[in-house]
Amino acid sequence: MRIEISGLTKTYRGGVHAIDGLDLDIPTGMFGLLGANGAGKTTLMRILAGIVRPSAGRVVVGGHDIASGPGRTAVQRELGYLPQDLGVYPDLTARQFLDYVALLKGMDDRSARRRRVGELLEVVALTEYADRRLRGFSGGMRQRVGIAQALLADPRLLIVDEPTAGLDPEERIRFRTLLSQFAGRRTVLLSTHIVDDIGQTCREAAVLAKGRMIFRGTVEELTRRARGRVWEVVTDGPAPAEGTVVSALPHDDGMRYRVVARTAPSAQARPLDPSLEDGYLAVTADQAAAGREPASR
Amino acid sequence: MRPITLWRYEARRTGWAAVLGPPLAVALGIAAALAYPEPSDTTTARILLGGLEMAVPLAAAVVCSTLIGQDPAREVQLTVPTPYRITLLRRMIVVLSWTAAVAVLAAAVLIVTGWWARWPQNHGAFAGQLTWLAPMLGLSGLGFAAGAVLRSPAAAGAIVTTVWAIQQFFADAVQEHLPGRLLYLFATTRGAATDDWLANRLVLVGAGAVLVALALILLGRPERLISEEDE
């Protein structure tokens, strides 16, 4: 299910530009969306999910223009959506909540609905807790319920906003694998702060900053953007002033800093191979340096 | 026709106030009638019918005013093919149906025991059901519409209770002119002009329908529901 976005702008009351003239094509398969808080990721996802109306521009999802009511409904029939802050009804059990959402998704056949709910409880490893009220669920368990509800109607488009927040490492890996397997001929749009999640699941990604796209390409391309710009600095003095410090690890000789910078931060700096996270930081640092001028791919 | 299970889930979303409110309102009406120190048939009957006309619609309307604004799962609700406004309307229908069931039962008891007939302006057993039905629909429509505009159950509830109270405190002033008489909620038990009764009831039903329709138009813009609430 292809998503074509052209000239998309969203301005909230008070003149805040959440999305500012965005052009983006998202193909079938897993697609990652990266960006700092306030970059416009959640607004973009809400627009695609039909919750928020664009101020300008065009969005076509699987051939349906979401500007029209019938277009939005057609997209919602094919959609699974996991919001950043999933709210649930605390008085319902996990099974009841999923059963209710399934009904809202038009799954009126009782036995098919029950079967599907049972399958998904199994998939998210909640069968044991299926008949407990959501009131007592931990954050991670609620998130798994959220994942299950998004998959209920076997959607062709799955939009997940920060899905691995609150999951423990094993759950995170399990969920990433689930998403990758699910993608196949479907479109999965994964928005996250956790760069590693994108690296492990997506072939392509985009980076947003201040409502504009500052990168669009493959994950390898994003990683390459930091080639020749990643350095290791070992010092017992202050942290390097130049560039972005990616990590700081205590070491026998002092602190070992991993830094993304255009030039070597010190004479002793040693070049390192870039990671995806370095690539992301390099792109955002370039954008910050360029001020308001958006970069192209 | 959607499965009954869906209606059951929506009924759970309306909360305890929706379940307890109408019977409690009937009970308060009966308590007020019993508390009257010098029982005369007419006055006791008036208080009993007054419970149906005043307390029962208030209970339903305050619950309807809380339907919009505090749904924890509204972001998911807004992305499913079932439009959220239809879901909210379904919840309102559940509230009104339960209130109607309680009111019909209470009215039936009053009719069977003869209390209904003892209030001279009772308008019969059939059309007389507009005693509670019309103010319930009018006031609930107001509550639902106020909820859609303000997205704050506290504010919408305040508007419903204030309108109700103004009509109680200033019954004479409110009914001085025809528009006020047509929109007066308590025309059966405190009406100034008996001849206006049927027109008053129909206008209240119509006003309720118009307000619900306006609310549904407003609720067609999901962005209004996702943006910050008046907490």
Added chain:
Amino acid sequence: MTAFGASLRYEFRMQVRKRSVWIVPALTLVLFVLIGGSLLRDLFDPGERPLDPRTGVVGLAVQLHALLAIGFGCLLADRLVRDDRLGVAPILDATPASPAARLLGKYLGAAAATAVPIALAYFGFAAAYAIDIGQPVAMAWALAAFAVVIVPGLLLVAAFALAVPMIMPAPLFRVLFVGYWLWGNIVSPEMMPTLARTLFHPLGGYPLDVLFDFHGIDGEDTWAGPVAGATLNVLRPDPTPALALLSIVLLLIVSAAALAGGHVLRARRIR
């Protein structure tokens, strides 16, 4: 004191910038003007207004208090349970601040903020009236009526609005509250047992009757004291200035008791 001050300040700020705190009283006033027969119009009609400025502003206090207190109570009904709903309660409970001080700050801060539009409306109309009749003394009576009649009544309403939703859903409280307000203030004691005209009259029958010598706009009503044939006359002694003060104190004691009840319920819930 710090916890009380912080709670008071921020509860006031949060509440006073809520749109609904302003919209609800504004709509009430519009409706009140539209229906006619209210002092909001009559005070400015030389043919209708009372001759005595004290009667004018005290009558205005009674009408605005009776009406605006309903929205006031409904708007406050979710303030205590709201902390739990928004997930703020565990953070606040984890601070060393005394829960009682926080509750008191919340109570006074939220109540004061919700009362701001009521005060503005009352003093605004009273000032316009004072200018219209050229008698500044009307403002002094307005200040006195606000402090002695409106404030204790609003404190009572606020205490119950915070505490009662701890034991029942807020919508149910709103229904019962408006029923109580009608019953406890307006219903005639001859009709059924009621708190109207007793020492517990939330509209302040005793202070109105004794301290302001207020007997309705036409000067023909009484607001306190025994009613022939009515029940609960034991709570309606003949009005005296001391009883007027006692009536105010009783309203404040009942408010404190309601608030203490809310505090105990909340403490039990988080234990």
